[in-house]
Amino acid sequence: MERADVIGIYVGNGIVIHFTRGPGQEIGTGTVLDRFVFGSSPSDPSKPPCPICGDLSKSDGVISSCLECFLYGGELYLFQYGVSPAMFLAKARGGTCTLAPSDPPGAVLHRAEYLLQNGFGTYNIFKNNCEDLAIYCKTGLIVFKRVSIGRSGQATTCVAAVSAFVSSPLRLLTAGFSVTAVGCGIYCMGRILSDIGVRGDVKRTPVEKLVTETQKKD
Template sequence: MGLLSNRVDRESLKQGDHIYSWRAAYIYAHHGIYVGDGRVIHFTRRGQEVGTGTVLDVLLVSSGPAQSFVPCPTCIPLEEGNGVVSSCLNCFLAGGVLYRFEYGVNPALFLAKARGGTCTLASSDLDDLVVHRAKYLLDNGFGCYNVFKNNCEDFAIYCKTGLLVVDQSTMGQSGQAVSIIGGPLAAVLSTPLRLVTTNVYGMAVTAVGVYCASRYAADIGMRKDVMKIPVEDLTHRLATNLIQVVEPQILPAMAPESHLLTAR
């Protein structure tokens, strides 16, 4: 992987990798966890979606598999998927290119990758634990799909880190969702400069600065409103809407997976 692209070859994949593929001319990326043997566990929006009531709904529909792609006979077609599903790598990519999400990047690299949803400052947990979380959620679900708070990238990031945003009224951990909001926000916040200057370059620099600051502050590795939640406890919390702050010291006692929580 390089500075500008996270594209990788299939041969380089290993269990626990967070992978993604861009859809519809880079409008949106679909994310999942590679669990080995050519299989990917991922969170689909069909049958689970909470609409935004905006043009984003149209964009998300257009971000599905390429029209020319034909699913294999052993996998559930993505348009018929319901929640967390397991697919072969070909069906997951749906005719797209394979990319690997990066963890533990430094701030300079994070900001250099201007498009969100490709990397994070947060560290990944051990591969065995990542695969365990993905397989557990395959059987138990990941709640209701929401483009801003609980999407396929949120699923993959949770599997990799065990971190979840505790305040359900705020943005989830998805970098691409932050990018969707961050661009218009930067434009709005830079607009007042027009009252004091006509320098287009100055306004552009301000807009870029606001956008980068919003991405950096919203990254899962920087946020203070996240906590480590054991996957065995997560599905109950999602079902009962009990995602809330828990004292860190009680987590090991409630988590069968806690002995594996060693960041790499």
């Protein structure tokens, strides 16, 4: 499940497990991009603490919060797994679906609860963000290359968009193709090839092993 800028795992009884960067780890552009692309601030410190969650304004890492705190005034959306390539490309914005199928609920909940207790490493907006946590919990897939963009559809969409307009082949443009058509084609191909469901630099990893390896790196 997700809101427009944060993705988490609903575990029942109105509780969501999600990954937050916490205060002091913002993108820092000073624009709406800070909230729209990778925002995950859990609560507003100027408001009274939530009677269920308490004060989450200084929390970071993997946390659990009530659905109201998770939404933070935003709208609720369902992140889709195992979609077809056609449906995947129909979603113009990244971070809304993946080609990778979801594992059974029991496996998903085990991963989410284990990571809540043991962490998911250091938050990184491009390699290890809230969408990365949710996708791992749902699929068990992890990127194993050190020099690589993360699992996040939000991050890979940004990279694909930049690549589309920087690397549009000149020969196609001079052959009569418009900048928009060429750029759109490269953008779509980039999104497909970078999705967790088709890329080659991923492996299925038990959550216990993932935590152990992450703690060694940190």
